[in-house]
Amino acid sequence: MVNNSMDRNVTGAEMSGEYRDKNTVGFYTLGCKVNQYDTQAMIEQFKARGYRIVDFNQKADIYVINTCTVTNLADRKSRQMIRKAHRANSDALIAVVGCFAQRAANEAIKIPGVKLVLGTQHRKEIVDFVERVQKTGQSIVNVNDIMKAKDFEDTPISSYQGRTRAILKIQEGCNQFCSYCIIPYTRGPIRSRHPGDVLQEVCRLVEAGFKEIVLTGIHLASYGTDLQGANLVSLLQDINSVQGLARIRLGSLEPNYINDDFIKGIQDLEKVCSHFHIPLQSGSDTVLKRMNRKYTAQEYAEAIEKIRQYYPEAAITTDVMVGFPGETDSEFQESLEFVKRIGFSRLHVFQYSPREGTLAANMSSQVPADEKEKRSQRLIETGHQLAQQYMEHFVNRVEKVYFEQRYPDSSDFYEGYTEHYVKVRVHSNKDIRGLILDVDLEKIENDYMIGQLNN
Numbered sequence: 001m002v003n004n005s006m007d008r009n010v011t012g013a014e015m016s017g018e019y020r021d022k023n024t025v026g027f028y029t030l031g032c033k034v035n036q037y038d039t040q041a042m043i044e045q046f047k048a049r050g051y052r053i054v055d056f057n058q059k060a061d062i063y064v065i066n067t068c069t070v071t072n073l074a075d076r077k078s079r080q081m082i083r084k085a086h087r088a089n090s091d092a093l094i095a096v097v098g099c100f101a102q103r104a105a106n107e108a109i110k111i112p113g114v115k116l117v118l119g120t121q122h123r124k125e126i127v128d129f130v131e132r133v134q135k136t137g138q139s140i141v142n143v144n145d146i147m148k149a150k151d152f153e154d155t156p157i158s159s160y161q162g163r164t165r166a167i168l169k170i171q172e173g174c175n176q177f178c179s180y181c182i183i184p185y186t187r188g189p190i191r192s193r194h195p196g197d198v199l200q201e202v203c204r205l206v207e208a209g210f211k212e213i214v215l216t217g218i219h220l221a222s223y224g225t226d227l228q229g230a231n232l233v234s235l236l237q238d239i240n241s242v243q244g245l246a247r248i249r250l251g252s253l254e255p256n257y258i259n260d261d262f263i264k265g266i267q268d269l270e271k272v273c274s275h276f277h278i279p280l281q282s283g284s285d286t287v288l289k290r291m292n293r294k295y296t297a298q299e300y301a302e303a304i305e306k307i308r309q310y311y312p313e314a315a316i317t318t319d320v321m322v323g324f325p326g327e328t329d330s331e332f333q334e335s336l337e338f339v340k341r342i343g344f345s346r347l348h349v350f351q352y353s354p355r356e357g358t359l360a361a362n363m364s365s366q367v368p369a370d371e372k373e374k375r376s377q378r379l380i381e382t383g384h385q386l387a388q389q390y391m392e393h394f395v396n397r398v399e400k401v402y403f404e405q406r407y408p409d410s411s412d413f414y415e416g417y418t419e420h421y422v423k424v425r426v427h428s429n430k431d432i433r434g435l436i437l438d439v440d441l442e443k444i445e446n447d448y449m450i451g452q453l454n455n
Contacts, residue, residue: 023050023051023052023061023062024051024052024053024054024058024059024060024061024062025043025046025051025052025053025054025060025061025062025063025064026053026054026055026056026057026058026060026062026063026064026085027039027042027043027053027056027063027064027065027066028056028063028064028065028066028081028085029066030065030066030067030068030074030077030078030081030098031066031067031068031070031074031098031099032068032070032216033167033169033214033216033251034169034172034216034217034218035066035068035098035099036167037157037167037168037169037216038066038097038098038123038155038169039064039066040157040159040160040161040167041123041124041155041156041157042064042066042097042123042126042155043161044157044158044159045124045126045127045155046126046127049127051127053161056085057088058088059088059089059092060085060088060089060092061089061091061092061093062092062093062094062095062130063085063088063089063092063093063094063095063113064094064095064097064126065078065081065082065085065094065095065096065097065098066097066098067081067096067097067098067099067100067101067108068098068099068100069098069099069100069102069103069104069182069186069355070099070181070182070183070355071350071353071355072353072354072355073353074099074100075100075104078096078098078100079100079111082094082096082108082111082113082114083111083112083113085113086111086112086113090112090113092113093113093115093116093130093133093134094111094113094114094115094116095114095115095116095117095118095126095129095130096108096109096111096114096116096117096118097117097118097119097120097123097126098119098120099119099120099182099183099186099187101117101118101119101120101143102119102120102143102146102186102187103182103185103186103357105117105119105141105143106141109139109141114139115133115139115140116129116130116133116139116140116141117140117141117142117143118142118143119142119143119144119146119186120146120186120187120188121142121143121144121146121149121153122142122144122153123153123155124153124154124155129142146185146186146187146188147185147188147189148188149172149173149188149189149191150189150191151191152171152172152191152192152193152194153172153191154193154194154197156197156200156201156204157201157204157205158204158205158208159205159208160210163404164210164211164212164402164403164404164405164433164434165210165212165213165214165249165402165404166205166208166210166212166213166214167214167216168198168201168202168205168213168214168215168216169193169216169217170192170193170198170215170216170217170220170223170235171190171191171192171193171216171217171218171219171220171222171223172187172188172190172191172192172193172217172218173187173188173189173190173191173218173219174187174189174190174218174219174222175189175190175219175222176219176254176292176294177292178281178291178292178293179290179291179292179358179359179360179363180291180321180324180352180355180358180359180360181355181358182355182357182358183218185357187218190219190222190225190226191226192222192223192224192225192226192227192230194227194230195224195227195230195234195235195238198235198239199238199239199242202239202242202245203242206242206243206244206245207244209434210245211244211245211246211247211402211434211436212245212246212247212248212249212402213239213245213247213248213249214249214250214251215236215239215248215249215250215251216251216252217251219254220232220250220251220252220253221253221254221257221258222254222257223235232262233261233262233265233266234265236248236265236266236269236272237265237266237269239271240269240270240271240272245271246271246402246436247271247273247402247419248269248271248272248273249273249275249421250272250273250275250276250277251277252277252278252279252319253276253277253278254278254279254294255278255279255280255295255299255300255303255304256294256295256299256303258276258278258303258304258306258307259303259306260306263306263307263309263310264310267310267311273419273420273421274311274313274314274315274419274420275314275315275317275419275420275421276307276311276314276315276316276317277317277318277319278300278303278304278307278316278317278318279318279319280300280318280319280320280338280339280342281293281319281320281321281324282297282320282321282324282327282331282335283297283300283320283334283335283336283337283338283339283341284297284327284331284332284334284335284338285297286331287324287326287327287331287335290324290325290326290360290363291321291324291360292359297334297338300342301338301341301342304316304342313393313420314420315345315346315390315420315421315422316342316343316344316345317344317345317346317347317348317421318339318342318344318346318347318348319347319348319349319350320335320339320347320348320349320350320379321350321351321352322335322349322350322351322352322367322372322375322376322379323351323352323367323371323372323375323376324352324360324367325352325360325363325364325365325366325367326363326364326365326367327352327367327375332375335379336378336379336382339379339382339383339386340382340386343386343389343390344383344386344390345386345387345390345420345421345422346383346386346387346390346421347379347380347382347383347386347387349376349379349380349383350376351372351373351376352367352372354366384447387447388444390422391422391444391449392444394418394420394422394441394449395441395442395443395444395449396440396441396442397440397441398438398439398440398441398454399418399419399420399422399424399438399439399441399451400418400419400436400437400438400439401416401417401418401424401426401436401437401438401439401451402416402417402418402435402436403415403416403426403432403433403434403435403436403437404416404417404433404434405433406433407425412427412428412429413425413426413427413428414426414427414428414431414432414433415448422441422448422449423447423448423449424439424441424448424449424450424451425448425449425450425451426439426450426451426452426453427452428453432453437453437454438453438454439451439452439453439454440452440453440454
């Protein structure tokens with residue numbers, strides 16, 4: 001059936017019990033947390049059918065590349081990983097899924113080794129499609145018109161290999177159509193997961209040992225707008241009551257959804273982390289208007305003020321774009337000064353990349369690459385300074401840290417995060433991964449803090 005319409009190498013352990021000989025599967029994920037969730041869901045589907053998951057760098061019979069198309073670089077990396085899989089095993093069946101596959105299905109199927117293209121739907125049926133290709137020898141492209149999608153595709157998970165924080169996807173799609181963004185055309189309109197299904201998955205993940213859940217979606221704040229009687233606040237209130245869960249961390253929230261009702265609705269939920277990721281993109285009103293963002297710089301500042309009224313020490317992290325078409329020196333300076341004024345705890349800075357099919361791609365006055373690089377470096381340096389200033393508030397304080405990994409793998413140092421998303425490293429003679437412990441925060445080093453376990 002053919003219908004044209006802030007990467008991670010997943011390391012999988014062998015599943016227990018029987019598995020199919022010569023049916024090993026390697027996964028590679030590019031892009032966002034939503035993709036990471038989707039990959040985990042597909043991993044569990046293959047495991048349930050008797051397949052063995054192997055590291056992507058190993059020779060496998062099947063490779064699944066979960067792609068991204070948010071920038072030209074993402075497209076290029078998606079193609080590179082597909083070709084890498086083909087070089088590793090020229091006889092392998094390569095399945096290409098995700099946003100690049102959705103946007104460029106006809107291109108994807110022509111890459112050597114690719115036998116299956118699914119896009120951003122039908123991932124729940126990926127094993128059926130793979131086995132159909134294996135049986136018939138015929139390639140399949142199943143990419144439907146995503147703009148007609150009406151229902152959330154529920155692909156439940158029960159665990160995460162090699163993680164201590166669990167990502168939970170509760171929403172799909174976006175109706176914003178920012179002038180630079182291709183994602184609404186690859187993910188389709190807003191669809192929300194039923195609250196009961198979300199709660200069941202939270203309980204499964206807690207039973208599996210996860211103490212922190214990260215809620216994610218393409219446009220998280222719009223959760224429930226397509227469901228009767230559901231919204232993000234009521235969902236958070238329900239999740240907060242789950243026994244055994246220690247933390248709820250929110251994914252990206254648009255500033256125009258931050259209002260008094262939202263903040264007052266969550267302020268007494270003790271498990272919601274004091275960390276809010278609010279995308280800015282630009283601090284210049286004229287640039288924001290060209291971007292088709294739905295707020296002004298002042299409205300953004302007011303949203304942050306609302307958060308800080310109830311969460312005085314909140315970590316505010318953000319995304320900032322440089323080099324949007326027509327961005328002048330003065331507009332960039334406006335943005336830079338606004339970033340300083342807000343005082344973010346962490347910045348993700350990225351350069352504008354034209355995406356075919358978006359309004360911005362056809363705008364005049366594209367900013368030269370060297371100028372984008374120069375502006376990017378200035379913002380990155382500002383971000384480092386702001387992060388240092390934020391961490392200074394926590395020197396000589398005791399904070400609870402959720403430890404996630406050794407750093408590096410062979411050392412006796414362990415790394416984790418406070419609820420404010422401050423990275424912390426401590427020395428320990430015993431394995432403390434997966435534990436939430438009190439830590440005396442002593443000093444700042446680069447982008448993290450050094451502490452001592454408070455016994």
